[in-house]
Amino acid sequence: MKHQLIMPSSIDHLRNAIIDKLMAISSKDYLVALNKLMESAVEKDVVELSPEQILMLEMSDNDIKNENVIAQDDLDKEDLKWLKAL
Structure with a gap:
């Protein structure tokens, strides 16, 4: 199977491409691992103010x-x- 290289022109396009791929995943273990990865990324985006x-x-x-x-x-x-x- 050949993978198509997607060159998104904006963050919205990239987000939608990722969502499309997520919808095709049926492995619960894979989805759990992705969820953990995304949760840790979101936690790092929190900015502590002085x-x-x-x-x-x-x-x-x-x-x-x-x-x-x-x-x-x-x-x-x-x-x-x-x-x-x-």
Whole structure:
């Protein structure tokens, strides 16, 4: 049996190709092993935030709640002014 090389153009295509292959697997042992592999990969994707990062996120939340924000267009204009001053 020849295997077709799939060159996915996006993560969604890759995910769908993997799901298609998973649907064809009938071996319970194989599926259990794959499940363990995926669970360990998901656990590694969890990011632990430092106290400083948590504080920064809380400060950002407070800024948003207090409407202490700036529109992207205004920010871009301020950036350009700053860059020209360099």
